[in-house]
Amino acid sequence: MTKRHRKVQVGQPKMPAITSLLDHMEDGNEFESLVRYKAVKTDVAVEIRKSLSEIKEVRNRPAICYLANVVNTRITVSTSIDYNDDLPFSEMISAIPQDQKAIDVILVTPGGSAEQVAKFVDKLRPRFNDVVFILPYMAMSAGTIFAMSGNDIIMGKNSYIGPIDPQVPNKEGFYVPAQAILTLIDSIQERGEALIKKGQSPNWTDLQILKQLDGKEIGNALTGSAYSMELVQEYLYNYKFKDWPNHSSSGQPVTDEDKKMRANEIAVSLCSHALWKTHSRGITRDVAWNKCKIKMIHTENIDGLDRAIRRFWALMYWVFENTAIYKIFISDRYSIFRTDRNLKP
Numbered sequence: 001m002t003k004r005h006r007k008v009q010v011g012q013p014k015m016p017a018i019t020s021l022l023d024h025m026e027d028g029n030e031f032e033s034l035v036r037y038k039a040v041k042t043d044v045a046v047e048i049r050k051s052l053s054e055i056k057e058v059r060n061r062p063a064i065c066y067l068a069n070v071v072n073t074r075i076t077v078s079t080s081i082d083y084n085d086d087l088p089f090s091e092m093i094s095a096i097p098q099d100q101k102a103i104d105v106i107l108v109t110p111g112g113s114a115e116q117v118a119k120f121v122d123k124l125r126p127r128f129n130d131v132v133f134i135l136p137y138m139a140m141s142a143g144t145i146f147a148m149s150g151n152d153i154i155m156g157k158n159s160y161i162g163p164i165d166p167q168v169p170n171k172e173g174f175y176v177p178a179q180a181i182l183t184l185i186d187s188i189q190e191r192g193e194a195l196i197k198k199g200q201s202p203n204w205t206d207l208q209i210l211k212q213l214d215g216k217e218i219g220n221a222l223t224g225s226a227y228s229m230e231l232v233q234e235y236l237y238n239y240k241f242k243d244w245p246n247h248s249s250s251g252q253p254v255t256d257e258d259k260k261m262r263a264n265e266i267a268v269s270l271c272s273h274a275l276w277k278t279h280s281r282g283i284t285r286d287v288a289w290n291k292c293k294i295k296m297i298h299t300e301n302i303d304g305l306d307r308a309i310r311r312f313w314a315l316m317y318w319v320f321e322n323t324a325i326y327k328i329f330i331s332d333r334y335s336i337f338r339t340d341r342n343l344k345p
Contacts, residue, residue, distance in 0.1 A: 021315055022050055027307065030314030044319055045335045051315050052332060054308040055104070055134075063104040063134075064092050067328040070110050070138060071320040076342045079326050081112025081142050086119055088329040088336045093123050095333040102130035105150065108316070111141025111162065114228050121149045121235065131239070132297075135159040136313035138282065144270065145228060149235040151242065156299040156309055160282035164228045164270045183273045185213070229267040236263035266292050 019042055026033035052063055066089065068079040096103065105124070124131060133139070133150040140162035147153050147161060155161075188210060192202035241259040246252060269275060269292045276283070285296040299306040319325060324343040329336045 020050075021047055021318060022311065025311055025314060030310050031317055034314060034318045044323070044325070044337070045330065047315060048312075048319075048328070048330055048335075049332055051308075051312045052106075052330075055106075055305070055312060056332075058302065058304040058308055059104055061102045061104055062096055062100055062331065063106055064096070064331040064334075065106040065328060066109065067106070067316060067330075068109045069320040069326040070108060071317055072323075072326075072343075074343055075324075075326045075340050077326055077340050078112075079110055081109055081116050081120075081146075083113065083116055085116060085327070085329075089120055090123055092329050092331055092334045092336075093127060095331060096127070101128055102132075103128045104132050104134050106134045106136065106312070107139045107143060107147060108135070108137050109139055109143035109146075111143050114142045114145055114164075114224075114231060117142045117146045117149075118231060120146060125149065125239065134309065135161070136309050136316070138162070140282075141165075141279070144283075145231050145235070148232050148266075149239055151239055152297055153240075153294075154297045154299055154302070154305070155285040156306060160284050161288060162283055163273070163276045163279055163281055164232060164267075165225055165273055165279060185210075225271055229264075229271050232267040232270060233260075233263045236266060262293065266294055 021034050021037070021042060024033060024037055048065070052065070055063055066085070068081075069075055070079065103124075131150045132152045132154060133147040134154045135147065136156065136159065138160055139147050140160075141164060144161040144164050188202075188206040191206060195202055237259050241254075241263060244254045244259065247254060247258070273279075275291070283292075285298065288294040288296060299309050324339045324341070325337050326340050327338040
């Protein structure tokens with residue numbers, strides 16, 4: 001009789017099933033410790049709120065979350081800030097008890113509509129005297145504008161903001177950085193004027209590039225950039241610089257004109273394509289201070305907060321990587337999860 005050989009399957013070891021991700025998370029190895037497990041019947045809202053309670057225990061104030069899935073590359077829908085976010089964000093604010101005047105906003109976003117950010121701020125700032133933005137990861141473009149409306153911004157070692165120059169549609173319908181267009185026009189103008197002074201004609205290639213640019217595109221670039229800078233100036237002056245008493249270097253009192261001047265300098269630097277080269281440039285907390293003079297609070301300087309934020313972001317990273325959720329509005333009193341119906345599990 002011929003012996004039958006059993007076929008051996010070689011592959012990854014079977015992951016044990018768990019119901020609570022946070023209970024199995026290891027300090028200093030937060031995300032990797034979750035990858036080992038397959039969650040069964042995990043209530044994502046319960047897990048996130050459990051993580052939020054760890055942050056609240058440190059901060060002793062309520063927190064709301066606006067979180068976009070910037071992790072899962074299979075997501076087919078837009079994760080940007082847009083007009084559809086207005087109602088859930090408003091309801092989330094309204095759910096906070098009226099006697100609360102201080103709040104943390106935990107923000108993760110690739111950017112989006114500056115106009116919608118202005119609506120967020122219009123709802124948030126009249127309700128709360130003290131708003132602090134906590135950035136576990138990225139808050140780019142319009143997200144950076146949003147963060148500037150806080151009294152303070154808390155960032156970890158792996159957190160970053162981004163340039164605020166808006167994206168505007170060209171005549172083909174593709175979105176391009178507004179400041180890239182304006183920088184290109186300025187450089188063509190400088191080269192042309194230099195050649196004319198020498199009695200020469202402007203460069204033919206430059207003339208062809210100018211012909212390809214759409215007037216509406218240039219107009220959108222100008223107005224969009226001005227609007228982004230205007231919002232940042234207004235928010236810094238009204239909120240972040242509100243209680244700025246003395247200059248750290250000289251110890252001299254900060255005047256109203258000082259606040260306006262610094263706000264303008266920061267807005268211009270954040271919108272500078274010449275400085276950042278690309279719209280997707282990540283600006284760390286150290287670069288934000290050294291190049292823009294934006295002071296950030298470090299998570300590790302608040303006892304217990306760095307650990308709580310690392311655990312929170314590792315959990316969210318796992319959720320975003322393993323689900324079709326593309327946007328989350330959540331607090332201890334409110335939750336809406338938006339899912340990509342085109343994404344197959």
